[in-house]
Amino acid sequence: MSASVSTSFSTPPPPIVLVFAGTDPTGGAGLQADILTLASLGCHPLSVVTAVTVQDTVGVDDFFPMEAEWIADQARSVLEDMPVAAIKIGMIGSVEAVAAIAEVVSDYPDIPLVLDPVLTSGRGDPLANEALMSALIDLLLPQTTVLTPNSIEARRLAEEEEEDTEADSEATLELADCARRLIDLGCEFVLITGAHEQGAQVVNTLYNTRGVVHRQNWERLPGSYHGSGCTLAAALAGFLALGQDVAEAAKEAQAYTWQTLKHAYRPGMGQFIPDRMYWVHGDDEEA
Ligand code: PXL
Secondary structure, eight states, X not given: OOSOOOOOOSSOOOOEEEEEEEXXXXXXXXXXXXXXXXXXXXOEEEXXXXXXXXXXXXXXXXXXXXXXXXXXXXXXXXXXXXXXXXXXXXXXXXHHHHHXXXXXXXXXXXXXXXXXXXXXXXXXXXXXXXXXXXXXXXXIGGGOSXXXXXXXXXXXXXXXXXXXXXXXXXXXXXXXXHHHHHHHTTOSEEEEBOTTSSSSEEEEEEEETTEEEEEEEEEOOSSOBSSHXXXXXXXXXXXXXXTOOHHHHHHHHHHHXXXXXXXXXXXXXXXXXXXXXXXXXXXXXXX
C-alpha cells in the first residue's frame, strides 16, 4: 500500500445514528428522508432496510417486507463496527421484523431510541396491521426513549391497548389520556404532533411520566407533505446524537422540521416534499 488514509481531521467525527426504515423511491419519506435529515444536521446515518415500497408522491401501491433475519444481520454488522449515538425506527414491514429489531436493540439499552410508529402513508394506505401494532406495543414501546406519533397514531395505539377492556370505542380519546396510556406501556417520552387536529396552529406536545414537558405551537402551513413525520423523528434522533436532552432535542427537531415544510417543493403530482437541505438552497429568509 502507498500513502495511508489521512485521519488528521481537526473537527470531531459526526455522531452516528442508526435508522431502521422502509425505502421510499420518491425520496420523500422513509429511509431516504431519514438519511437526508441526518446528513443535513451533521450526523452520519447508518441505514437498515426493513421493507421496500412501491410508491409515488401520491401514495403507496405496495411494499415488500425484508426478512427479519436480514434486518437483524444488517443491524448487528454495523452496531458491532461503529459507536452508535442514537437509534431511529420508522416503518417495519412485519411482526417478525418487529421481534427481530426488538431483540437487537435490547442489547443496546443505553442508546436512546426514537420510535416513529408508522401505521399508514400520507394518503392513508395501510403500512401496519393490528398484529403489527400489538407487537410494537409489546416489544418496542418498553424500550423506547421517545415515541413520535401523530394524533391519529396516538389514538390508534392507545385504543389498541384498551381494546380488551371497557373503553368506549365511540368516544375520542383526549390526547393527554393517549399520552398517559402510551407512557404506562413503557416509553419514557411521547411527542404527539397535532397537524391532523383542528385549529389555526399546529400544537405538538411532549409528555413524560409526570405529564406535559412542553407544548409548542406552529403556524399551520397550507400544503400536504410527504415524510414530515419521518423528518421530525429523524431530526429528534439526530439532536439526541448531537448531545441534547430529550426536551431540547424535541424543540429543535420541531423547528428544523417546520423549516423543511416551509421550504417544501412539489416535484411530482402528489404531496409536497419537505426540503431537508433548505439551508443549502440559498434561501436564507427567516421564518
Ligand atoms: O411517512 C411515513 C412513511 C414511512 N416510511 C415509508 C413510507 C411512509 C409513507 O409513505 O412510505 C417507507
